[in-house]
Amino acid sequence: xxxxxxxxxxxxxxxxxxxxxxxxxxxxxxxxxxxxxxxxxxxxxxxxxxxxxxxxxxxxxxxxxxxxxxxxxxxxxxxxxxxxxxxxxxxxxxxxxxxxxxxxxxxxxxxxxxxxxxxxxxxxxxxxxxxxxxxxxxxxxxxxxxxxxxxxxxxxxxxxxxxxxxxxxxxxxxxxxxxxxxxxxxxxxxxxxxxxxxxxxxxxxxxxxxxxx
Numbered sequence: 001x002x003x004x005x006x007x008x009x010x011x012x013x014x015x016x017x018x019x020x021x022x023x024x025x026x027x028x029x030x031x032x033x034x035x036x037x038x039x040x041x042x043x044x045x046x047x048x049x050x051x052x053x054x055x056x057x058x059x060x061x062x063x064x065x066x067x068x069x070x071x072x073x074x075x076x077x078x079x080x081x082x083x084x085x086x087x088x089x090x091x092x093x094x095x096x097x098x099x100x101x102x103x104x105x106x107x108x109x110x111x112x113x114x115x116x117x118x119x120x121x122x123x124x125x126x127x128x129x130x131x132x133x134x135x136x137x138x139x140x141x142x143x144x145x146x147x148x149x150x151x152x153x154x155x156x157x158x159x160x161x162x163x164x165x166x167x168x169x170x171x172x173x174x175x176x177x178x179x180x181x182x183x184x185x186x187x188x189x190x191x192x193x194x195x196x197x198x199x200x201x202x203x204x205x206x207x208x209x210x211x212x213x
Contacts (some may be wrong), residue, residue: 087180087181090152090162093127093131093132093151093153093154096153096154096156099156100156100157103213104134104159105125107125107212108212108213109121110123110136110137110138110145110210111138111208111209112143112145112170114143114167116142117142119140122136124136131151132150133149133150133151134211135149143170144167144168145165145166145170146168147165148164158194159184161182162182163183167207175202177201177205179198183196183198184196185209185211192213193210193211194210194211195208195210
């Protein structure tokens with residue numbers, strides 16, 4: 001009786017050993033095949049986390065996009081800017097005295113005191129679409145005077161010229177005195193001319209520029 005029990009136990013033990021060997025063989029075969037499967041499908045080697053596992057699945061982050069570089073605002077072209085020192089054109093001459101206006105249009109010439117022996121220069125005066133324009137020259141071997149511009153306003157005893165007054169070689173050879181801007185010419189007392197009031201502009205010399213009527 002004891003012999004049969006031992007044989008039965010031995011048979012069961014043999015079956016368990018065979019099952020264990022089979023499981024071990026299957027495990028070794030799977031381990032050997034895993035690299036080949038991973039090479040064919042890399043995603044197959046990454047297994048989802050097991051239920052109840054404390055290790056969360058790795059989170060894939062989206063690639064960081066770099067913000068486009070901001071360009072500095074374009075600087076305006078220097079060629080589009082107004083030239084420095086340019087005078088605003090006169091839109092309309094303000095005539096506050098009709099008699100003075102007619103005197104200026106019918107003037108009798110222009111002089112510079114340095115040009116002692118020169119004849120009185122001619123001063124052209126016209127009313128061009130409500131803007132009085134002046135242009136005159138006096139010149140000889142002693143030098144040259146040029147006056148050109150637009151009249152801003154005319155009053156009883158004065159007017160304002162916006163333009164350029166140029167003196168060359170007077171009273172000394174090589175002198176150049178050029179002034180550009182608004183200049184007042186004024187008649188005083190019984191004198192029959194308007195005299196430039198901004199007399200000193202170059203080298204401390206006093207220039208008497210007179211326009212006669």
